Structure formats: C-alpha cells, structure tokens
Amino acid sequence: MVSVEAAVEEVFRREAGRVLATLIRLLGDFDLAEEARQDAFAAALEQWPHRGFPSNPCAWLIRTGRNKAIDRIRRDIVFREKIVDRETASAEADAAGGEPEGADESFGDDRLRLIFTCCHPALNREAQIALTLREVCGLTTQSVARAFLVSEDTMAQRLVRAKRKIREAGIPYETPEPSMLAERLEGVLAVVYGVFTEGYAATVGEELTNAELCAEAIRLGRLLDALLPDDAAILGLLALMLLHDARRPARVSSAGNVVLLDQQDRSLWNQSLIDEGLKLIERSLRMPQHVSHFAVEAAIAALHVRAADKSSTDWPQIVGLYEVLLRLHPTPVVELNHAAAVSMVDGPARALDLVDSLAARGEVSDYHLLHAARGNLLARLGRQCEAREAYTAALAFAKLDPERRLLISRIDELGDAPGREDSCGTSTVRTAKGDFTSPSSTSDQFASALPARRSLQ
Amino acid sequence: MQYLLMIYRNEQEFMAMGQAEMTAMMQEYTEFTKSIIQGGQFKAGDRLKPVATASTVRVRNGKTLITDGPFAETREQLGGYYLVEAKNLDEALAIAARIPGARQGSIEVRPIWVPGA
16 A cells, blocks of 8 residues: 555656646746646645545646746735835736636647757857756756866756756756757757766766766656657667666676676676667668768677677777767767777777877867777787886876776786886887787777767767 | 947957958948848947947046046957847847957847836
C-alpha cells in the first residue's frame, strides 16, 4: 500500500516539469511561475488526501497555480496602485487570467519552449546549463551548485542574472521558427551534451564521474526525442550518451581510480543501454536529414564497445569515422582523438606529427589531455625523457583527482629520466613500442570524445 | 520592444573598400533599410562619420574635459546604428543578421531601457 502522501509526491515528481513549463508560458515570468507551482503543490497536499485525486492532476495543478499567481498579482496591484501606474499591473493580471482553458493540450510544446528559452544563445553556456538543470530538470539550486563545484550563492546569482536577462532582453518563450530550428537545436544539444560530459568526466574535484548529471542529460535527451521525434541529431546524441554511460560502472575502480578501456571489466557494462544505443545509431543514420556528428561519434563509441577486446578493435574504421567527423564537426578534441586512433593504425610517429601540429596552433595548450596524449605517444616511441615532460605538463593542467593520480602513475612508470633532468636533448629512438603504457590508454581518454566543454569548440 | 542595433566594424578595412564594392554595399543598405521600413520595424537609423571626427567629453569635479577621438581604442568601431521595434530578442537578432555590415563586422543588439518596466 502506498500512502496518499507518497502518491501525491509521486505526481509532483512526475509532473513538476510540465506544470512549471506551462505556468511560465501562462504567467510570462520564471519566478512567478515557480512560486505558483509551489502554491499549487501545497494546495494539492492539503486537498487531495481529503477530496481525492483530480481526474487530471496535471491540469489541476496548472489551473490552481495560475489562480494562485493571479491572486498574487492582484495583491501586488493593490500594493502597487498606491505607488506606481496600475495600467501595467492590471494588464499583467489580464494576460495571466485571460488564457483560455484547455491549456493542458500544449504541455509538450511548453516544455520544448522552456528548453529553447533556457538554452538561448544570447545566454552564456554556463547560464544555459544552470538554467536547464534548474528549470527543465528540476534540480535544486544546491545540487546544481554542487555538480559544478561552486557555492550555492554563486549558482543562485548565476540563475538570477540569467532570468533577468531573459526578462530584460526579451528572450522569447517560444520554439524557434522552422528556419531557425535546426541551428538552435544544435545549441540545445550542446547544452545537453555539456551536462553529460561534466557527468562523464568532471572538470575538477575528487570523483571522476557524476551519475546524477549523466542521468539528467539522458533524461533530457529522451525528453527531446519525445518532443521532436525522428530527429537525426537528437537520436545520435542519445545513442552517444547511452553508449558512454553503459561503461560508467567499469570506468572507476573501487578505490576511485581511472580504469582505462582495455582494463575494464566488460561484465560491468550495461548491455541493455548498449543495445538501445546501437539501435538509435541505426535510426539516426536512416533519417533523411544531414548526418549528425553525434551519430558519427556514437558509431565510434559503438566500435569500441562491440570489440571483444582491444586487439580486435577495428581501428582503421575508427580512423575513417574520425575523418568524417573532422569534416562535419572539426574541433581540437576531435583532432586529438583522430590522432590517438591514427597511432593504432599508422603508429605513434605519424600520430605525434598530428598532435604536434595541433599543439603548435596553441588553441588548446592548457588542455591536459593534449599533453597526456603527447606523453603516451612519446613513451611509445621510446622517448622517455620527453614523455615525462609531457606528462608533467599534463599534470600541471589536470584538475580532477583521479586523472591526476593516473598521470602521476604514468610518470612513475617512466622512472627517472636518464641524463640531465632539465633538458631532454636528442633522444634515442627505440623501435619497440613502450610496454609500460598501454596503447589504448588513449582510448578511454580520447576515443570517448570530450565535447564542447570550456573553450574547446 | 525597442532594440538598438549598433554596427561595429574595422574602420580602416571599411575605408579601404574599392569604389565598386562600396557602391554595392550602400545599395544593400538602402534595400535593407527600405525592407524594415516596409515591415514596420524601423524607428531610426544613421551612418556615422569616421572616428577621426569624434570628440569625447568627461566632466570631473565640475570641470569639462574634452579629448580627441573615441573613448577607447578597439579593433572595431561604431559606424552606424538602427533603432528597431521587434516583438522579442529573436526578431531583433534576425533583423541584425540581415544588416549588410554583419558580414564584415558585428552588430551589438541592446534592448532600450523602459522606465518603470
């Protein structure tokens, strides 16, 4: 038996997002809508246990919330009449009250409006992510703050500023016109993937992964797929996230250390997520729209999870897919991942040329994985001293504890550099591959491409 | 809402344009302006004389200080503006994207302050 309270809570949990999205449209204001939703939930907790559940709880909550908000606006008018002009205030009340019944018809549309508003390109990426997690996913300000390791005050300020910009700059609460939809959707998907990436491998902190963020990103992906079905990019992104998330339980040891792809216990991989991801890639690639770069990235992830072990990984095909990706969506991270894959086909020397030319452009010189990749390639070329320097450079930029530990162990494995410490001089090139670094140490770090985070796009 | 669309571009590059190119761009501006007048979005709009003609005024401790040139040295300078009426930011951004100067420089889009709102 479930208690009435628990049943009410369950309705709240399920309907919170839809109720808020519609109230924002009806009331035209985020804060007013949040208060109205709280009022409606409070009223439901009070009334439902006695009078029974309404036949359509979501519509009831929206209607009640709207009425509570109108009461608030009216009280506000009485107050404001004495101070400022009453014209605007009563127009607000009319606008809020004048919405026809049957508003529940457009729930889906309202959630989509909310997503596009929260991810509007006129907001900065941090604000987009914070707003989406707070308003669309319903995370508390506290948990959004915790996920990004900022204080609750800082996060609250960020949210206040973002909502103020929405109001004052006139950012619409609308789904973009068809001509702009694809472009804006790309921005929305970048936010969703940004949330996922932070969950997949945090920027800073003690924990490699954050399961809550991964789950929220996947939930957003599923929501978008329900609201805009059969979109190649949404299907591709969802596939990519599921395939990455399937390996999450195997990516961290019980001690909290990074476990690289070739050492992962494959029995810990979530097979049903993998199966679903594989089906979604196929659907995405069958869509008549342009091929989505997310689907290509998902196809790369699929080749990794389908290989029985690292030696049977189809590296030439992975290189080919990265070359497609370099045309569709060229970013420094894609270049780096491409180089890592090239090292498995053409050897580390060719890959090092690619990484060095990327490094020479200086766009991502503070990206720790660039230096880690150089370290890996140099070690495989037998250039221990330079490898050591590269890993040390990586360590200087890495902020995530498990990644730092991995880099330190790499440096330890290289041992003390022979000869002078301060300069590597001309190195003796060993023909044999270094046996101390696993070639696929690049796989987990690079093949599972880190996306739009920070300035990497 | 009303938005000010400020057209920034590198003045030297702008001035270095050839005669034919300049004529073509002015023609585009004329057509663009006509289209937003017809669309009912146009409120005002002007091209500015070069920054060499600019003066900057500051009043400090009751004293007026006048200096030559623009307030700050930047790579792009304000070259003109449009004041438009748009139903929201998206409409204003779409208008801004149609300004010929958006292809060389950049357009800053700012909502007009409404007292008491």
